[in-house]
Amino acid sequence: QVQLVESGGGLVQAGGSLTLSCTASGGTFRNYAMGWFRQAPGKEREFVASINWNGVSANYRDSVEGRFTISRDNAKSMVYLQLNSLKLEDTAVYYCAGHRRGAVAHTTGYDFWGQGTQVTVSS
Numbered sequence: 001q002v003q004l005v006e007s008g009g010g011l012v013q014a015g016g017s018l019t020l021s022c023t024a025s026g027g028t029f030r031n032y033a034m035g036w037f038r039q040a041p042g043k044e045r046e047f048v049a050s051i052n053w054n055g056v057s058a059n060y061r062d063s064v065e066g067r068f069t070i071s072r073d074n075a076k077s078m079v080y081l082q083l084n085s086l087k088l089e090d091t092a093v094y095y096c097a098g099h100r101r102g103a104v105a106h107t108t109g110y111d112f113w114g115q116g117t118q119v120t121v122s123s
Contacts, residue, residue: 002027002112004096009117012086016121020081022096022114029077030054033099033106036070036081038092038119045095049081053102063089086121093118 008020020036035050049070051058058070069082079096094117097110 002032002098004098004112004114006094006096006114006117009094009119011120011122014086014088014121014123016086018083018086018119020083020094020096020117020119022079022081024077024079024098024112027098027112029098030074031100031102032112033102033104034070034072034079035097035099035106035110036079037095037097037110038090039095039116040089040092043092047107048094050099050105050107051079052105057105059105059107083119086119088121088123091119091121 003025006022033052036048037045038048039045049060051070055072067085072079096114098112099106099110
């Protein structure tokens with residue numbers, strides 16, 4: 001069974017940066033597409049970014065395009081999300097997720113989920 005563990009969340013001022021990391025174990029990481037999702041208080045979980053198995057293809061939600069960057073290191077079984085120019089509305093719990101069909105940077109239908117890491121952006 002695949003396990004995903006996120007790290008790197010924290011408190012940051014608006015305009016600042018954070019790097020989230022997700023470590024995978026228990027599966028063949030290089031086969032999976034990976035994604036990041038977030039859930040703000042009182043809101044539904046939403047797609048943030050995704051990357052296919054070899055890192056050639058990525059997708060972003062419109063509101064983070066140009067500010068966030070997803071990347072992966074298959075040798076380390078890790079996926080990252082670089083968050084730049086953070087805004088108050090980026091405050092949420094960020095979740096790492098894995099998709100068994102790795103060829104595409106999916107936005108839905110993920111199979112494995114981490115427990116989440118809190119990102120809080122202050123003014």
